[in-house]
Amino acid sequence: MTRGDALALGVSRLRAGGIEGAARDAQLLLAHVLGVEVMRLSLERGEAVGASEMAAFEAALERRVAREPVSKIIGQRGFWGRDFIVTADVLDPRPETETLIAEALAGPAPARLLDLGTGTGILAVTLLAEWPEARGVATDLSQAALDVAARNAARHGVADRLTLVRSDWFAEVHGTFDLIVSNPPYISEAEMPGLAPEVRRHDPHMALTPGGDGLDPYRVIAAGAGDHLAPGGRLLVEIGNGQGADVQAIFAAAGLEDVRCHPDMDGRDRVVGAVAPAP
Known part of the structure; x- marks a missing residue:
């Protein structure tokens, strides 16, 4: 079977x-199994796919049909x-x-930043990669998640500038920061049954x-922002659908200033930002 045939089957x-x-998922899965870039599939459609590669591709397709996300498969x-x-x-x-990330990079580079509930580490690692002096x-709270974040920090060359701490929010955090970011768990209990199977079955419940x-x-x-955000420091958090007004009210009530909601590319409220008051 050729790559073109395998892709059509997928x-x-x-x-x-x-x-x-x-179509996109089939391309990603086949490219992963073959160990090639996606673009090479269209350039080399006539190349043969070996029996073991085809078996691995079919197993990946079965996992995807079972609603496992492509990212978790590859x-x-x-x-x-x-x-x-x-x-x-x-x-x-x-x-x-x-x-x-876009909102964070639109502001000044911090000397020190904090990522609460880091998971894969995408926020901290990305920002440190973009700000080489930070x-x-x-x-x-999950040690397994911190282990993944450590691997990502090493992969992207920022491990020497990132300290990973197992902590329940601020419990084990010390000192102040110029920027605090977080993508916390924000789905209400009532919304959980309505999530897509890819999310409900394959993302950690606590996340x-x-x-x-x-x-x-x-x-x-x-x-906790008052004790850990430097004067004039920024706080940026991701929010869920319809939570903008509530989160802004929570931040304003805590004494934070310049509280604003920022939309994503689809125009939905996605990030709430605030600034710690000056001394």
Whole structure:
């Protein structure tokens, strides 16, 4: 079977399984199995696919039809131009989270930054890679997630500037920071049953929801910001659909200033930013 034949078979199976974006997913899975760049599939459609490679491709297709995300099958996800290691122990990075990176980079480079609930490490690692003079601390309650973040920090050359701490939010964090970022669990308990199977079955529960109304992490972050955000320092958090007004109110009530909501590329409220008051 040629690469073109294998790709056509993959697209057909994924479409039959009700997978949206079947063509793109089939390309990513086949390229992963073959160990080539996606673009080479169209350039080398006539190349033969070996029996073992075809078996591995078919196994990957079965996993995708079972609604396992492509990133969890191939073990990585692209984010802000870099590939990050992804495992079952971490939240699958979303393209919308790049909104937070864009807002952070629009401001001054911090000397020291903090990433709360780092997961894969995409926020801290990306920002440190973009700001070569900055240093950072990244926390997570999951040691398995911190292990993934450490691998990503090493992959992208920032491990010597990033300290990873197992912590329940600010509990084990010391000192102040010029920038605090977080993509916390924010899905309400009531919303959990309606999530796509790719999310509900394959992302860690603790990375998706804090229970209740989904706003408790923002209350904790707002309460701790006063002790850990340097005067004039910035706070940026990702939010869920419809949470903009509530999170802005929480931050304003905590004494933070210049509280604003920033939309993502689809125009949905995605990031709330605030500034610590000057002394």
